[in-house]
Amino acid sequence: MAAPEEQELSQAQTEKLLQFQDLTGLESMDQCRRTLEQHNWNIEAAVQDRLNEQEGVPSVFNPPPARPLQVNTADHRVYSYIVSRPQPRGLLGWSYYLIMLPFRFTYYTLLDIFRFALRFIRPDPRGRVTDPVGDVVSFIHSFEEKYGRSHPVFYQGTYSQALNDAKRELRYLLVYLHGDDHQDTDEFCRNTLCTEEVLTFINTRMLFWACSTSRPEGYRVSQALRENTYPFLAMIMLKDRKMTVVGRLEGLIQPEDLINQLTFIMEANQTYLMSERLEREERNQTQVLRQQQDEAYLASLRADQEKERRKREEQEQKRQEEEAVRQSVLAEERRRRTLEEEKERKSKCLPPEPAVDDPDSVKIVFKLPNDTRVERRFLFSQSLAVIYDFLFSLKETPEKFQIVTNFPRRVLPCLPTDEQPNPPTLKEAGLSRSEVLFVQDLTDD
Numbered sequence: 001m002a003a004p005e006e007q008e009l010s011q012a013q014t015e016k017l018l019q020f021q022d023l024t025g026l027e028s029m030d031q032c033r034r035t036l037e038q039h040n041w042n043i044e045a046a047v048q049d050r051l052n053e054q055e056g057v058p059s060v061f062n063p064p065p066a067r068p069l070q071v072n073t074a075d076h077r078v079y080s081y082i083v084s085r086p087q088p089r090g091l092l093g094w095s096y097y098l099i100m101l102p103f104r105f106t107y108y109t110l111l112d113i114f115r116f117a118l119r120f121i122r123p124d125p126r127g128r129v130t131d132p133v134g135d136v137v138s139f140i141h142s143f144e145e146k147y148g149r150s151h152p153v154f155y156q157g158t159y160s161q162a163l164n165d166a167k168r169e170l171r172y173l174l175v176y177l178h179g180d181d182h183q184d185t186d187e188f189c190r191n192t193l194c195t196e197e198v199l200t201f202i203n204t205r206m207l208f209w210a211c212s213t214s215r216p217e218g219y220r221v222s223q224a225l226r227e228n229t230y231p232f233l234a235m236i237m238l239k240d241r242k243m244t245v246v247g248r249l250e251g252l253i254q255p256e257d258l259i260n261q262l263t264f265i266m267e268a269n270q271t272y273l274m275s276e277r278l279e280r281e282e283r284n285q286t287q288v289l290r291q292q293q294d295e296a297y298l299a300s301l302r303a304d305q306e307k308e309r310r311k312r313e314e315q316e317q318k319r320q321e322e323e324a325v326r327q328s329v330l331a332e333e334r335r336r337r338t339l340e341e342e343k344e345r346k347s348k349c350l351p352p353e354p355a356v357d358d359p360d361s362v363k364i365v366f367k368l369p370n371d372t373r374v375e376r377r378f379l380f381s382q383s384l385a386v387i388y389d390f391l392f393s394l395k396e397t398p399e400k401f402q403i404v405t406n407f408p409r410r411v412l413p414c415l416p417t418d419e420q421p422n423p424p425t426l427k428e429a430g431l432s433r434s435e436v437l438f439v440q441d442l443t444d445d
Contacts, residue, residue, distance in 0.1 A: 009033075016043050040141050045156055079247040079268065081261050082228070132158040135217035139178065139210065143189070151194045152202040155209040159221050162209040163236070163243050170277050172206035172237050172266060177222050179230030180214050184252040188231040195255045201262070206235075233258075235265050239272045246272075339399060347393035351386060353377050362426055363434045366403075368396050369441040380427040387426070388414035391439060400442040405435075412437070 009017065013036075020043055021032050039046040133156075140154045155162045159175070166173035176193070179185050192198060202208050211218030225234050228250055235247035247265035249258065354361040354377050364387070366374045376390060384403075391397045403412045413423055 013041060016041055019043060020046060038137070039156070040137070049156065079265050080250075081248070081253075082250045130216065132160075132217040132220075135215035136209075136211050139212045139215060139218065142212075143178070143210075147189050147194055150196075150199065151189075152199040152208045155207055157209075159209060159211070159217060162207055166207050166236065167238050167243055169207075170238060170273060170280065172235055172273075173243075174202060174206050174208050174262070175221065175225065175234040175236060176208070176210035177218060177225070177227055177230065177232040177234075178210060178212040179232070180212055182230035185230060188252055192253060192255050192258055193231075198255050198258060201259050205262075205266070235262065237269060237273060238276050239269065241276075343393045343395070346389045350390055350393065351379075351382065354379055361433075362431055364431075365436045366391060366439055367436065368394075368439050369398060369401075370396060372396055378426060380431075381425055383425055384412050384414040384423040384429055385416070387412070387437075388423075397439060398441040398443045402440050402442055404438045404440050406438060 016036060017029070017032055020026075020036055021029065026032050026035075035046050035049070036043065039049065136154075136158065137156060140156065143151065143154075155165075157165075162173055162175075165171075178189075211221065213219050213222045222232075225232070225245065225248075227234075227248075231250070231252065233247075233249040234245050235249075236243055236245050238244070239246060246269045247261070249261055253261070356377070358377075358379070360379050360381065361377045362380055363375070363377050366376075368374060374391075374394065374396075378386060378390075387403065391401065391403070403414055404410070405412065412429055413420060416423060
């Protein structure tokens, strides 16, 4: 069972957890804790990785791409700088060297034979990479435990991810392969790599990726770069559209010499990098121009489509208006034809005009709205509807009208209503043997 102090967070870890949550805006405290634990509670690296994820850069804890970026190592123009071990000086030095030479030769020979034989018995476990990010992060932790935190900023991701970032950002990538068992490794890490001037130089000018060759990811990279001795450094950059090794530094190198050699490599290849940047900028400008042209074309196309749509709408509206006018004309024509047919029918249904000497006849003079006068005789026993039908059958009569007496002025109830379904007779209406009636036009009403 774990101890209580291993289960609970320390005060420093709690403060980092809260600070990380404030900086990233993550709501899940468990996710914040897992992220910090993955980065060994290094809040700067955790925050940077989180920001990279938000910007679309793959997380360093994501698996590497199925097809990693290839590096060109066959360029014959690669600058190579090898630092040989110092030769023995003086009689004592040469004596010690000659005495130890057989032992060293025997030791390394037997070691090589043992490793060669071991390959047939048990395959090298480093040949199978299963957790490349874990290999890198584990190396960084062990490096910091042994040499402290004052070192160049390690790229916390796979070798392939570092190559992709260097290619995308057009930056130099410095690769360091750490040989755990090499006799010069400790001195190089303590007295060269971790010095203030070296780490400042590397941090401000390039990406820095490192891993131990004892781990599968580091071993895989060592097989690709084919180093000869340790410490080993390789400078990689985008050259001729390929990630290319442009410099190799092998052996124990001093801080000032390392800076000078890296500066020389960068200056010698600066024209290639500038050419790549100009070419990329030109491609970007071409892409932007093409995008602007496409957007302008689409805008013009949309404007033409909108213009065509409005034209179709106007044509459709005009067609509908013309159709409405045509239908109105047809309706008016049908209405007139129906009215004429109705007038003709009413005319045929009128009773015959009584004789002049008929004692039951009534002589009526009608004054029409157009100032014409019409005269006809009716019988006292006939309904006022007969008078209305007679006037309706005349062509000069308005479509809608009413019949009005002059003195006293009153409207004759010629049409049936709900209260009086049968209009009165002429006698019931109080008409005399000779009447003058006025036809009032109601069409406008």
